[in-house]
Amino acid sequence: MVYRGTEAYDFSLFEPQVIEQPKKQNKTGANPKKANAPVRKSAPKKSNVANIIDNYQYEVERNAEKTAIPAVVKKVMCFCVVCFAMVVVLLVMQTKCDTLMTEIAAVQSDIKIAEGENVRLNAELSTLMSSDKIENYAENVLGMVKAESYQISYIDLSEGDEIVVSGDKTLKDKEDTTGKLKALFAYIF
Amino acid sequence: MSRVNSKLKKRCASAIAFILIFGFGLDICRLFYFQVIKSEEYKTAAEAQQLSDTVISADRGVIYDASMNVLAESASAWLVYVNPSKIKDDAQKNLVATGLAKILGDVKAETISEKISNNKYSYVKIKGRIEYNEKTAISEFVKENELYEVIGLDPDTKRYYPFGNFASTVIGMTNSDNNGRAGIELKYNDTLTGVPGRIITAKDANSGLMSSNYETKFDAEQGTSLVLTIDKTIQYYLEKGLAQAVTDNDAASAYGIVMDVDTGAILAMATMPDYDLNEPSVIKDKEILEELAKIKDEDEYDAAYNNAVYLMWRNRAISDTYEPGSVFKIFTAAAGLEEGVVSSDSSYNCTGSIRVADNTIHCHKHEGHGVQSFSEGLMNSCNPFFITIGQELGTERFYKYFEAFGFTEKAGVDLPAEATPTADVTYHSKENMGIAQLSSSAFGQTFQVSAIQMITAVSAVANGGKLMQPYVVAKKLDQDGNTVYETTPTVKRQVISESTSKTVIEMMEKVVAEGTGKNAYIPGYRVAGKTGTSEKLTVDGEYIASFVGCAPADDPQIAVLIIIDEPQGYIHGGGAIAAPVAGSVMEQTLKYMNVEPVYTDEELSKLNATTPGVSGLTVSAAKTTLSEQDFTARVVGNGEKVISQYPIKGQSIPMGGVVILYTETDNNDTTSTVPDLTGLSISEANQRAVNSGYNIKVSGASLDSEVVSYRQSVEEGTKAELGSTITVYFKTTTGVQDD
Numbered sequence: 001m002v003y004r005g006t007e008a009y010d011f012s013l014f015e016p017q018v019i020e021q022p023k024k025q026n027k028t029g030a031n032p033k034k035a036n037a038p039v040r041k042s043a044p045k046k047s048n049v050a051n052i053i054d055n056y057q058y059e060v061e062r063n064a065e066k067t068a069i070p071a072v073v074k075k076v077m078c079f080c081v082v083c084f085a086m087v088v089v090l091l092v093m094q095t096k097c098d099t100l101m102t103e104i105a106a107v108q109s110d111i112k113i114a115e116g117e118n119v120r121l122n123a124e125l126s127t128l129m130s131s132d133k134i135e136n137y138a139e140n141v142l143g144m145v146k147a148e149s150y151q152i153s154y155i156d157l158s159e160g161d162e163i164v165v166s167g168d169k170t171l172k173d174k175e176d177t178t179g180k181l182k183a184l185f186a187y188i189f
Numbered sequence: 190m191s192r193v194n195s196k197l198k199k200r201c202a203s204a205i206a207f208i209l210i211f212g213f214g215l216d217i218c219r220l221f222y223f224q225v226i227k228s229e230e231y232k233t234a235a236e237a238q239q240l241s242d243t244v245i246s247a248d249r250g251v252i253y254d255a256s257m258n259v260l261a262e263s264a265s266a267w268l269v270y271v272n273p274s275k276i277k278d279d280a281q282k283n284l285v286a287t288g289l290a291k292i293l294g295d296v297k298a299e300t301i302s303e304k305i306s307n308n309k310y311s312y313v314k315i316k317g318r319i320e321y322n323e324k325t326a327i328s329e330f331v332k333e334n335e336l337y338e339v340i341g342l343d344p345d346t347k348r349y350y351p352f353g354n355f356a357s358t359v360i361g362m363t364n365s366d367n368n369g370r371a372g373i374e375l376k377y378n379d380t381l382t383g384v385p386g387r388i389i390t391a392k393d394a395n396s397g398l399m400s401s402n403y404e405t406k407f408d409a410e411q412g413t414s415l416v417l418t419i420d421k422t423i424q425y426y427l428e429k430g431l432a433q434a435v436t437d438n439d440a441a442s443a444y445g446i447v448m449d450v451d452t453g454a455i456l457a458m459a460t461m462p463d464y465d466l467n468e469p470s471v472i473k474d475k476e477i478l479e480e481l482a483k484i485k486d487e488d489e490y491d492a493a494y495n496n497a498v499y500l501m502w503r504n505r506a507i508s509d510t511y512e513p514g515s516v517f518k519i520f521t522a523a524a525g526l527e528e529g530v531v532s533s534d535s536s537y538n539c540t541g542s543i544r545v546a547d548n549t550i551h552c553h554k555h556e557g558h559g560v561q562s563f564s565e566g567l568m569n570s571c572n573p574f575f576i577t578i579g580q581e582l583g584t585e586r587f588y589k590y591f592e593a594f595g596f597t598e599k600a601g602v603d604l605p606a607e608a609t610p611t612a613d614v615t616y617h618s619k620e621n622m623g624i625a626q627l628s629s630s631a632f633g634q635t636f637q638v639s640a641i642q643m644i645t646a647v648s649a650v651a652n653g654g655k656l657m658q659p660y661v662v663a664k665k666l667d668q669d670g671n672t673v674y675e676t677t678p679t680v681k682r683q684v685i686s687e688s689t690s691k692t693v694i695e696m697m698e699k700v701v702a703e704g705t706g707k708n709a710y711i712p713g714y715r716v717a718g719k720t721g722t723s724e725k726l727t728v729d730g731e732y733i734a735s736f737v738g739c740a741p742a743d744d745p746q747i748a749v750l751i752i753i754d755e756p757q758g759y760i761h762g763g764g765a766i767a768a769p770v771a772g773s774v775m776e777q778t779l780k781y782m783n784v785e786p787v788y789t790d791e792e793l794s795k796l797n798a799t800t801p802g803v804s805g806l807t808v809s810a811a812k813t814t815l816s817e818q819d820f821t822a823r824v825v826g827n828g829e830k831v832i833s834q835y836p837i838k839g840q841s842i843p844m845g846g847v848v849i850l851y852t853e854t855d856n857n858d859t860t861s862t863v864p865d866l867t868g869l870s871i872s873e874a875n876q877r878a879v880n881s882g883y884n885i886k887v888s889g890a891s892l893d894s895e896v897v898s899y900r901q902s903v904e905e906g907t908k909a910e911l912g913s914t915i916t917v918y919f920k921t922t923t924g925v926q927d928d
Contacts, residue, residue, distance in 0.1 A: 020501065070242075112265045113265060114319055115264060116264035116265035116266065116320075116347075117264075117321055118264075119262050119263070119264035120264060120321075120347055120349060122259070122262075122351065123262070123349040123350070123351040124351075125351075126258075126259065126351030126352060127351055127352065127353060129420065130353075130355070131421065132423040132425065132429065140901075143910070145840075145841075145886065145912065145914055148797060148841060150773050154783070154785040
């Protein structure tokens with residue numbers, strides 16, 4: 001009886017075996033699985049130990065083939081994972097977006113309140129700074145007296161300001177440049 | 190058998206087909222009914238069920254003065270309401286009423302309780318335009334008492350008027366719905382009102398709002414802002430002058446306008462008494478309140494109170510008409526000159542009266558002015574002279590100028606409720622203008638004009654004959670502050686020639702320099718003007734005193750009209766009571782506008798002098814220095830040297846003023862009692878002030894030697910620092926009578 005629980009105790013592996021030559025591959029290649037399967041080549045005679053090793057490797061490969069997940073399944077799984085990730089990201093973004101929108105709305109509301117308070121406080125300030133209050137304070141508290149018309153000196157600026165800069169180098173430089181250019185043209189032509 | 194089956198099958202198929210066709214047909218009909226016939230109704234119902242539509246109220250535009258000072262601005266506020274249907278019992282109702290009354294302050298608990306007593310209602314507004322502090326307090330109150338379903342807060346807007354009473358009759362105010370109710374706020378309501386925004390949000394099955402992804406927001410657009418031609422400083426001068434005039438003369442009211450003669454822009458316009466724009470329905474005038482308090486019947490009281498409020502809101506400068514009196518002689522003179530009926534060389538012998546039809550019309554100087562030139566005729570405000578000019582003009586030509594100066598039409602100012610001139614009601618139509626009407630109209634009686642009409646016409650005389658359209662709004666700004674509209678001054682027509690305009694202004698200048706307008710004289714400035722006094726047609730024994738002037742006379746820039754309604758007391762002439770106010774307003778305005786004064790030698794001799802510095806000198810040396818410069822010294826203390834002086838070096842005091850010399854450092858009492866400085870001439874007032882240790886500043890003085898002081902800036906009997914300056918106001922009552 002052959003115990004096949006594990007290969008470590010598979011004594012059949014140590015028995016002499018007849019290795020069949022693989023069938024010639026069908027030209028049409030009808031069975032792609034078989035075509036892809038590792039082909040055991042007719043090897044030169046080997047010792048039993050070498051055969052054992054080969055067989056072992058062969059079995060390992062076969063088992064690996066059996067347990068391997070098909071590529072399509074992998075793709076589908078990948079796709080699902082990506083989709084799931086995207087959904088998660090979208091949900092997170094949506095939540096974040098909602099939170100931010102709520103915050104913006106709250107900030108906008110605060111701004112509106114602050115603007116209202118600003119107007120109210122400015123109105124209060126303007127009330128305190130009205131012309132009659134300033135005049136009363138200046139005259140009655142500070143003892144100030146308004147300037148008389150004859151105490152004011154009037155300057156006529158109807159003709160505008162005129163600035164005269166002594167030693168204006170800009171003009172001189174321009175004149176020099178023009179002169180040099182003229183001299184250059186005269187020399188060339 | 191097979192035939193029976195076949196028949197049965199056919200019947201079954203037919204039945205099924207019928208059921209299907211009938212069913213589907215019915216559905217199609219119903220679909221047609223819903224989708225085509227009732228589509229709008231169900232569409233609206235579906236939208237209402239699926240969508241939440243919230244209106245975002247738009248901020249009203251800002252109102253600025255000419256220097257971009259904010260005169261009116263809106264800000265977010267809240268509205269508190271109660272849902273009576275959610276009130277559980279009387280105890281909760283009382284809690285709500287007392288709680289809200291305590292927070293709101295000006296709403297009584299009883300009023301709230303009454304409002305919320307009917308539990309059929311789900312929304313009862315308690316108060317709008319509440320501010321942030323009140324809103325926070327209400328939120329706390331709701332939270333503490335778990336009244337979330339009972340009390341609610343909705344967004345609202347509040348209009349702030351930072352300067353309260355300032356230019357109140359011009360700016361106007363808004364009602365609880367944020368619509369203009371008076372003044373600029375009413376006239377430009379559509380411009381100032383913004384476009385409300387909307388938030389449309391999808392609702393879920395429970396009628397809760399869905400996330401912002403299902404929300405469409407249309408932002409509210411702020412209303413267009415307005416920049417007025419009103420200048421805050423000039424407006425202040427005018428309001429101050431008018432308020433003083435009402436107090437001094439115990440008048441019913443006073444109103445006035447300051448206009449840019451070249452453009453027709455109104456620089457200031459005021460009516461006194463005025464009201465606080467932030468509390469427009471509150472009457473603060475004690476006399477009115479006393480009158481109202483006498484009314485016992487509640488309905489009668491409410492009606493009287495409302496009438497008083499509407500009267501308080503009235504912009505008399507444009508809504509009231511008055512008999513112009515002698516001020517109108519300006520236009521008769523202009524028409525006479527323009528038509529060649531009179532010239533500068535014309536003369537007239539006033540005997541004190543003139544016979545018109547079967548009546549005798551007296552001059553205000555019953556003994557007559559005697560022979561006088563045309564210029565003197567205006568200066569003396571001689572009635573018979575101007576009746577004669579009117580008669581020589583004739584109805585046709587007189588009416589032509591009456592109409593051309595704009596007295597038969599509205600001035601067209603961009604303010605609401607301008608008085609409408611009505612033929613044969615407010616003025617005599619050409620058809621019904623007989624010799625009597627023509628004669629009385631020629632010197633400004635038996636017809637009425639509005640203040641805005643009068644100042645527009647005077648501006649036409651001052652600016653070379655162009656009748657301008659008056660305006661208050663200079664610019665319109667969008668919410669980013671860009672100018673979207675700018676008012677261009679509009680010339681309505683050329684009324685008189687430039688040469689006539691110049692001649693009339695020269696004559697008006699003489700009225701102020703030597704005639705009835707002496708009290709409007711301003712040292713250093715050439716002022717042209719005309720006084721007017723007329724008896725009110727509606728109230729027996731009451732008068733309207735007025736003065737209209739423009740300055741500088743050689744190049745008029747501003748025109749000022751002051752009208753004092755029902756002044757009390759024996760002196761009620763325009764020259765006596767309105768001219769000083771106009772003079773004061775013009776002086777301050779010209780100084781503010783940087784119009785340089787040019788003094789005559791006579792004026793210069795009366796100007797103040799600057800105090801020399803005498804601190805550190807011995808008392809005798811200081812006295813000598815001061816006396817050399819015509820100052821009087823008054824020594825306080827027993828020291829030998831002057832430790833300090835008042836007024837200090839370089840201050841301006843009148844010629845011959847007093848300088849207080851302090852010789853001790855521990856002078857505790859450096860004050861004295863201010864004497865009565867009224868009813869005196871300039872020299873008497875100065876002497877009395879100097880004797881008491883004070884200096885005076887002469888205000889409103891003319892070159893006339895007969896001026897008398899009538900007011901002082903520091904009241905008699907009050908304690909004031911020795912050497913300080915008291916402004917004393919002078920006017921003359923001689924030769925200013927013109928009625």
